[in-house]
Amino acid sequence: MGDYDADLLIFISKFKQALKKVFHEQHDINELSLERGLPPHIWIDIMDTQPLSVAIPKAYGGRGCIVKECLSLLSAASYESLSLSLTFGINIALFLEPLAKYGNVRLKEEVLSAFLKGQHMGGLMITEPDFGSDALNMRTAYKEAGGMYTIQGRKHWQGLTGQADYWLVAARKDLGDGNLSRDVDFFLTNDAIAKQQIKVESLYSNLGLYMIPYGLNSIDVEVPSYHRLEPESTGIKMMLDILHRSRMQFPGMGMGFIKRMLDEALLHCKNRIVGAGNLLTLDSVQFQLSRIQTAYTICSGMCARSSNISGIQHNLATEGLEANSMKALVTDLMQESAQLCLQVSGANGYKISHIAGRGIVDSRPFQIFEGSNEMLYTQIAEIILKLMKKQKESGFYTFLSHFELTKKSAPHFKEQLSSVSGEHILQRRLVDLGKIIARLVSVGYVLDLGEKGFRSDLVDNCLTNIRMDIAHLSSNLSLEGYAHLVEEFGEASEWSAFI
Numbered sequence: 001m002g003d004y005d006a007d008l009l010i011f012i013s014k015f016k017q018a019l020k021k022v023f024h025e026q027h028d029i030n031e032l033s034l035e036r037g038l039p040p041h042i043w044i045d046i047m048d049t050q051p052l053s054v055a056i057p058k059a060y061g062g063r064g065c066i067v068k069e070c071l072s073l074l075s076a077a078s079y080e081s082l083s084l085s086l087t088f089g090i091n092i093a094l095f096l097e098p099l100a101k102y103g104n105v106r107l108k109e110e111v112l113s114a115f116l117k118g119q120h121m122g123g124l125m126i127t128e129p130d131f132g133s134d135a136l137n138m139r140t141a142y143k144e145a146g147g148m149y150t151i152q153g154r155k156h157w158q159g160l161t162g163q164a165d166y167w168l169v170a171a172r173k174d175l176g177d178g179n180l181s182r183d184v185d186f187f188l189t190n191d192a193i194a195k196q197q198i199k200v201e202s203l204y205s206n207l208g209l210y211m212i213p214y215g216l217n218s219i220d221v222e223v224p225s226y227h228r229l230e231p232e233s234t235g236i237k238m239m240l241d242i243l244h245r246s247r248m249q250f251p252g253m254g255m256g257f258i259k260r261m262l263d264e265a266l267l268h269c270k271n272r273i274v275g276a277g278n279l280l281t282l283d284s285v286q287f288q289l290s291r292i293q294t295a296y297t298i299c300s301g302m303c304a305r306s307s308n309i310s311g312i313q314h315n316l317a318t319e320g321l322e323a324n325s326m327k328a329l330v331t332d333l334m335q336e337s338a339q340l341c342l343q344v345s346g347a348n349g350y351k352i353s354h355i356a357g358r359g360i361v362d363s364r365p366f367q368i369f370e371g372s373n374e375m376l377y378t379q380i381a382e383i384i385l386k387l388m389k390k391q392k393e394s395g396f397y398t399f400l401s402h403f404e405l406t407k408k409s410a411p412h413f414k415e416q417l418s419s420v421s422g423e424h425i426l427q428r429r430l431v432d433l434g435k436i437i438a439r440l441v442s443v444g445y446v447l448d449l450g451e452k453g454f455r456s457d458l459v460d461n462c463l464t465n466i467r468m469d470i471a472h473l474s475s476n477l478s479l480e481g482y483a484h485l486v487e488e489f490g491e492a493s494e495w496s497a498f499i
Helices: 003-025 040-047 051-055 067-080 082-102 105-117 235-247 250-271 283-309 320-349 355-367 373-390 396-400 410-417 427-451 456-477
Strands: 122-125 141-145 148-156 166-176 185-190 199-203 215-224
Touching: 003 040, 003 067, 040 051, 051 067, 051 082, 051 105, 067 082, 067 250, 067 283, 082 105, 082 122, 082 166, 082 185, 082 235, 082 250, 082 355, 105 185, 148 166, 148 185, 185 215, 185 235, 235 320, 250 283, 250 320, 250 355, 283 320, 283 427, 283 456, 320 355, 320 373, 320 427, 373 396, 373 427, 396 410, 410 427, 410 456, 427 456
Parallel strands: 122 166, 141 166
Antiparallel strands: 141 148, 148 215, 166 185, 199 215
């Protein structure tokens, strides 16, 4: 182990010790997780370890914005609390990294050092009440006058609403007569300055993730010109770079969470006696736990890949295929792992105070925010179909067996993929096609990790489970006919009339 790895190990170990102290020795995390927010003294004990230093450049007192460190921290946090990990994820991927990459020197000198010393928090405001995933049509607008920007609009569902000290606010330039620029810009606000304060209109009673406040915000602020982030080309590409980098950090939040679900399920099944043996003697239980273990393996591969490609020195604006694959698949695997952990835990799992029951509720929104998974899977499929069309290749397997991100994984699933065509696919089946592609991309990560010494039995089990997934998904693509919604379904559909 080198000096760097030893230093990181010590840093993460101190962070874990702080979490153990506040969540298990001084308080009961199962009770804390049912309360809205965390008491200030608990935040102080956690933030004293300077967890967010992982996302601050060394020039400003941080550890250097190294992705491996960011993911390690997120994983350590999500093993104990998914809410806590998401809190750090918001700060890292949606505030500190964008500021470190796109903020000018004066802004970074003012904010980053103070951020670390003052134990502050920051977030990102994009989503609006009338424009969810349709971010490019946002109505929050800005005007420039006298070296200042005035920004007006409304934003909602921002994590850390009312809690963050700093915000990056997305807005479009007001061109007059109700017209807004097609491009997007980002501005930093500091809640400590009266003219930059963002008003919280209301807080939402979010289902799960109780530690994180969400709500509706009213924006009417004025910031100096140097508070505007500086894109490398266009603001839209800057936004894509930010969002893709954030999606590539989801595996960090997934890693600790999935490992916790696996550890809890395995412990319960070892100790739960049924008849002459424990639950692990049941083949169906072996299968269920193998599914969680496969999620663990895939997430490990994603973390390794993200560590290599998603640092702020890279521009990820055009890396939608990998970013979407990581985000959509790992969040599906998080939800499946929680469901399986609850299932083998029996009635005890069906408590909001149980790690599995809470895990189901807390992991569910991960499949929705930062792009719903159905939308992301559709985009994944469209990217590949567009490339196939460009190369005039209609054979799905033939294309994927030569495509850089899937050429290593595709041969393992040749039988399941050989019948899949890339022509005339309904939108609903684009989702299934996207799920297949995301799995192939992710298995490629696992195979790369296996070549570096990651244990082969976990890789083999992963291939077996993913082969089953792809067989199921590919069979959906070949089904004839599809169901339509019957909107006026009330007539002749009341069962009791036929008795």
